[in-house]
Amino acid sequence: MGVFYTAFRVERYPEMTQGTTIPRGLVDTGAEFTWVPAQQLHGLGIQRVKTESFTTAEGRTVKRDVGFAVVRLNQRFTVDEVVFAHPGDLTLLGARTLEGLGLTVDARRKRLVAAGPAPAAAAIRPGVAKAMGIIVPSPRKTRTTTTRKTKLPSPRSRPVMKRALKH
Secondary structure: OOOOEEEEEEEEOOOOOOEEEEEEEEEEOOOOOEEEEHHHHHHOOOOOOEEEEEEOOOOOEEEEEEEEEEEEEOOEEEEEEEEEEOOOOOOEEEHHHHHHHOEEEEOOOOEEEEOOOOOOOOOOOHHHHHHHOOOOOOOOOOOOOOOOOOOOOOOOOOOOOOOOOOO
């Protein structure tokens, strides 16, 4: 694929008022997560919510803390899990973040481009999805009935009813 780097911004979630620019992150579609130096994430007040195990490019297994952040690239942004990278770890822009941003890699030009519309379960046939109960039924359309217009008798043809007067 070729290696290239890009700048991106990380912001605290959900406020999105504090952020920091990462001037050089390796675009890595082989990495699921985005890795940001822990010191920068701590500076933003991003909380560690869990610990995950990762396999490095050298084949080592490492444990790193993970938190939630907003990742922004130009006009696009997404909420994603970010890894608290230790000194010596690479700063990465991972595949899940790229997908959330709606971006894909143009390997020939070594740049990020719009991925186009996101697929929405195209692999499931509607009949199968309905049988599985995963399609939300649309509200039933109420059938409008047309009323027949009956021809009313003309005023001349109506019988005149006289009131009987009692004396």
